[in-house]
Amino acid sequence: xxxxxxxxxxxxxxxxxxxxxxxxxxxxxxxxxxxxxxxxxxxxxxxxxxxxxxxxxxxxxxxxxxxxxxxxxxxxxxxxxxxxxxxxxxxxxxxxxxxxxxxxxxxxxxxxxxxxxxxxxxxxxx
Numbered sequence: 001x002x003x004x005x006x007x008x009x010x011x012x013x014x015x016x017x018x019x020x021x022x023x024x025x026x027x028x029x030x031x032x033x034x035x036x037x038x039x040x041x042x043x044x045x046x047x048x049x050x051x052x053x054x055x056x057x058x059x060x061x062x063x064x065x066x067x068x069x070x071x072x073x074x075x076x077x078x079x080x081x082x083x084x085x086x087x088x089x090x091x092x093x094x095x096x097x098x099x100x101x102x103x104x105x106x107x108x109x110x111x112x113x114x115x116x117x118x119x120x121x122x123x124x125x126x
Contacts, residue, residue, distance in 0.1 A: 003033040006085070011036075012077050019089050024062065029093050034085035065095050068102050 002025075004018030015034060022032050073088050081087075094101050101107060 001031050001033055002027045003035060006034060006036050009036055009080075010077055012074055015077065015085055015088070016073070019092055022089070023092055023096065029086065029090040032086070032089050034089070063096050065092065066099070066102050069095060072102070 002022055004014070004022070006014040006018070018034065019032075069091065073092075076084050076088055091101070098104075
């Protein structure tokens with residue numbers, strides 16, 4: 001398991017750098033873990049350091065993500081949920097192959113329903 005140690009609970013830059021390295025190295029979400037430095041009970045038996053940039057056939061091509069994802073990730077990192085880093089990484093993983101995922105309303109990981117609430121048309125009264 002690849003594990004990235006973040007400097008603090010809100011270390012967005014650290015998460016972003018580690019997540020980018022893991023994604024480019026092909027580390028699947030189930031094998032990726034993010035922990036906060038000095039946190040208790042976060043060590044794992046099979047933890048490994050995040051992979052560096054390798055120059056072999058397993059390295060994936062670079063890719064970009066929508067600004068909406070970066071904005072979302074910066075907001076999500078402020079949440080106190082312990083699995084927020086892992087959830088963001090799962091979304092990042094999927095964005096590589098599904099670049100429009102952030103706009104898919106029916107997807108459970110999509111933030112669209114919260115960012116752009118639907119309004120129902122007003123019904124005329126009789």
